[in-house]
Amino acid sequence: GRSTKDNLVPCCKACNTKKKNALPVEWEEYMDHLATKKA
Template sequence: MRKNEGWDDLSFGVDEAFIRAERNKARDLRRSRWWQQKTAPGLCHYCQQKFVPGELTMDHVVPLALGGRSVKNNLVPCCKECNTAKRASLPPELEAL
């Protein structure tokens, strides 16, 4: 695999400035009361296992690399394992993994 040939570099026609701006929006939302309430139950959106709320990560259901946005209806709490497995996939593709 060549140096810049990994999942982190995937962007299907989405410009870097867009991704950077959306990541900043996600950071702001992660500090919000809304996110605290989303993670309070401690449930991973994908595997439904229970975790300490601080162990949950923020996942874009439609990934930024595919044009997803950092808006409340596109952000879900998930465990590190599910987030890593999902990468730039859509939820139906995750079920196939």
């Protein structure tokens, strides 16, 4: 979809680069994986 001020979130360059074109659900799964990996 298009990038608009309503669907953008500021983040660091490293996270933005890792996210690339992942869908929100794909990115959330990745973040959940990181959280369980650290626990």
